Amino acid sequence: MSPVARSRTEPSPEGPDRPGDARHTALRALWDQVGTLVLAVLIALGIRAFVIEPFRIPSGSMLPTLLIGDHLFVNKFAYGVKIPFTDLRLPGLRQPERGDVVVFSVAKEGTSIYPADERPDFPRDNFVKRIVGLPGDTVEVRDGEVRVNGQVVPQTPTQQSFVDDRGRTLLVREEQLGTHEHAVLDDPAITGLQRTPVVVPPGRYFMMGDNRDFSNDSRGWGTVRLAEIKGPAFVLYWSWDFDGPWSSLLSPFTWYDLMAHKMRWSRIGSRVP
Numbered sequence: 336m337s338p339v340a341r342s343r344t345e346p347s348p349e350g351p352d353r354p355g356d357a358r359h360t361a362l363r364a365l366w367d368q369v370g371t372l373v374l375a376v377l378i379a380l381g382i383r384a385f386v387i388e389p390f391r392i393p394s395g396s397m398l399p400t401l402l403i404g405d406h407l408f409v410n411k412f413a414y415g416v417k418i419p420f421t422d423l424r425l426p427g428l429r430q431p432e433r434g435d436v437v438v439f440s441v442a443k444e445g446t447s448i449y450p451a452d453e454r455p456d457f458p459r460d461n462f463v464k465r466i467v468g469l470p471g472d473t474v475e476v477r478d479g480e481v482r483v484n485g486q487v488v489p490q491t492p493t494q495q496s497f498v499d500d501r502g503r504t505l506l507v508r509e510e511q512l513g514t515h516e517h518a519v520l521d522d523p524a525i526t527g528l529q530r531t532p533v534v535v536p537p538g539r540y541f542m543m544g545d546n547r548d549f550s551n552d553s554r555g556w557g558t559v560r561l562a563e564i565k566g567p568a569f570v571l572y573w574s575w576d577f578d579g580p581w582s583s584l585l586s587p588f589t590w591y592d593l594m595a596h597k598m599r600w601s602r603i604g605s606r607v608p
Contacts, residue, residue, distance in 0.1 A: 386412050388565060389572070390438050390461065396544035396551065397463055399497050399507065399518050400436065400608060402599070406573035407607060409438045411566040422562040431540060431564065433483070434515030435466045436607050439542070439564040441556070448556045451563045463568060464552050467512065468541030476530040476554055479521060481543070488512055490519065499546070510545075517608040519545045528554040540564070568607045574599035 392405040401407070411417075415427030431437065442449040442457035451459060468474040468483060475482040482488070488510060495507040497520055505520040527548030535541050539558035544550025553559070576597040583589045 386410075388438075390463065390568070392463065395500050395549065396546050397436070397465070398499055398505075398520055398546040400465075400545045401463065401568075402574065402576075402602070403500055404575050404577055404599075405571055405602065407568045407571050409566045410569050413566050414561065414564060417562065422560075424561070431466055431469070431561065431567070433466055433469055433472075433513035434517070436463065436568045437466060437540075437542075437564050437566065438463045438568060439559050441559070441563070448551060450557045450559060452560055453557070461565070462542070464542035464544050464550070465512070465515075465517075466540050467543045467553075468535040468558075470535055470537045470539060472535045472541065473532050474530065474535060474541045474553075475532040476528065476543075478529075479526055479547070481547075482532075493518070499549070505546075505548075515608060517545065519547055520549075522548040528552070530554040570607065571602050571605050574602040 388409045388411055390407055390409055392401045392403055392407070395403055413428050414431055415424035417424050438461055440451050440459045441462055442451045442454035443460040444454075444457045448460075449457065467481060467488075473482075473484050480487050490508040490510045493507045493509055497505050497507050499505060499520070503522065505522050508519050508521055510517055510519045525548050528550075530553075533541075535558055539560055541553045541558050543552045543554065575593055576599065577593060579589070
């Protein structure tokens, strides 16, 4: 008996419409979408870990250079990428220089601050300050003057003033620290933290804020290892005068007020001096 001819409309067991093939096609389509997202997340995490990292300025210790609400990028590649879970770094483009504005980690419990390596049991917090003393430098702060290796760091009055977030009127001075020329603030009514001469230990750095009389820095809690320095700040990517809860951003009225009155458009894209 001859075999029965198969109808042309009957699906073939080997055809593309089998249930297994349909599942395979669906899984492939899902992976095409999810895989792209996963890859994008991994790339973003890699960039944040090894190349640049965002940081928000939460306090006024670096006024007038950095304002509360400034958002900046940190170049984590400049001093060498830190190998995860170690204190080792790969070779970088350069060494930290006097005058660099850097982001680094400290140990903090309540209002007490310590170099991170001295209290590894305490939680970490990120600070941003300017490098004043390099390894081997002798740093002294007396009567509002900063001395590095016996030489007064030059400052020039500008005849300008700056009102900080607490309503204090401070004098603006131009300071030359290494190759960096930048503004610092001075309150003529007080002298701020003093520092008797101290030699910066090898591999460590002496940090100070540009708001000299109102900065909690190396004058009070000590020096910072290179291992704790994330890198130099180099550009502002966002800036606004906003300190409310993030939930308020859901309101279109909040956005209108921010865009119209609290955005600092002129600062976006500017270099950190």
